[in-house]
Amino acid sequence: MFRSTDSHDTAARPDGRDIGGSKDRLTRRGFFRWFGDLMLAGAAPTGYAFAIEPGFRLRIQRHAIIPPNWTKGLKLKVVCLADPHLGEPYMPLSRWEKIIRIANDLKPDLVLLLGDYTASHRFVTRHVPVEDIARASTRLEAPLGVYTINGNHDWWSDEEAQRRGFGPIASQEAFENNGIRALVNEAERLEKDGVPFWLSGTDSLVAIKTGRPGVYNGRDDLTATLSGITDDAPVIHMAHEPDLFMNIPKRVSLTVSGHTHGGQVRLFGYSPMVPSSYGNRFAWGHIIEDGRHLVVSGGLGCSIMPVRFGMPPEITLLELG
Numbered sequence: 001m002f003r004s005t006d007s008h009d010t011a012a013r014p015d016g017r018d019i020g021g022s023k024d025r026l027t028r029r030g031f032f033r034w035f036g037d038l039m040l041a042g043a044a045p046t047g048y049a050f051a052i053e054p055g056f057r058l059r060i061q062r063h064a065i066i067p068p069n070w071t072k073g074l075k076l077k078v079v080c081l082a083d084p085h086l087g088e089p090y091m092p093l094s095r096w097e098k099i100i101r102i103a104n105d106l107k108p109d110l111v112l113l114l115g116d117y118t119a120s121h122r123f124v125t126r127h128v129p130v131e132d133i134a135r136a137s138t139r140l141e142a143p144l145g146v147y148t149i150n151g152n153h154d155w156w157s158d159e160e161a162q163r164r165g166f167g168p169i170a171s172q173e174a175f176e177n178n179g180i181r182a183l184v185n186e187a188e189r190l191e192k193d194g195v196p197f198w199l200s201g202t203d204s205l206v207a208i209k210t211g212r213p214g215v216y217n218g219r220d221d222l223t224a225t226l227s228g229i230t231d232d233a234p235v236i237h238m239a240h241e242p243d244l245f246m247n248i249p250k251r252v253s254l255t256v257s258g259h260t261h262g263g264q265v266r267l268f269g270y271s272p273m274v275p276s277s278y279g280n281r282f283a284w285g286h287i288i289e290d291g292r293h294l295v296v297s298g299g300l301g302c303s304i305m306p307v308r309f310g311m312p313p314e315i316t317l318l319e320l321g
């Protein structure tokens, strides 16, 4: 069981224990309301934080890494697209199509879609069907393939899957119906120029609503995922929520995640509100702990409030080896 700070009030650890959460504590929703009020104090910053940064800015965030347990000579260019949260007016399908064109211009070997495809905040004027998102995503070009994982919002937006408690969820089926492989607690062996590596993906830690505020059941199974890896080739692992990094063994060369949006508001390298049990620890960027490597994408869209400040939408480009 997992408690999330994504849209509820309680901060807690994956083992269910609170980490100082209380009803008096500033919540993410409360923080964004406060930040919105602050922005409303001046027209220019308001327009920037509510319209320009989330809706128009886009950066290529590059990370050049030689991960541990990496095969000498294996060079991989990987584009990661996380948390687009499609929904008008901030992320219409046309913006997703533009992002895809920019991603293709980077000439990646591999494209990883890291989950959370739809927006659910109250400022959405028109929802974009997951079938349309998946169909548009077929325009992504990468010789080693395009892969997706499930995010928590992908689970939450599928009411039928919430009721039955297991997948496959609608977005996963939409991608697979369009020829984009979903890695749901499984691994696949790939090769570049005859040099093998593994790509694995786990399901969301925050998948099923329990009816208790902020408490969710995960559908992740890291043990089953890694049991599918049958040789010593390097492993890239996709996990929507970076909190899973706590359980990732050294056998994995690199973990890639989204979910946090870098906190959406980030000032001087600090994000006041991060949907993680570990605060700023896994909020954004390239993190190395105990010889293990994690890259957290700042993502492309917004949740709770359509606001970004100091954390523009990003295409995350990994140059490995």
Ligand SMILES: [Fe+2]
Pocket (backbone or CB within 6 Å): 116, 151, 152, 153, 240, 258, 259, 260
């Ligand atoms: Fe998420």
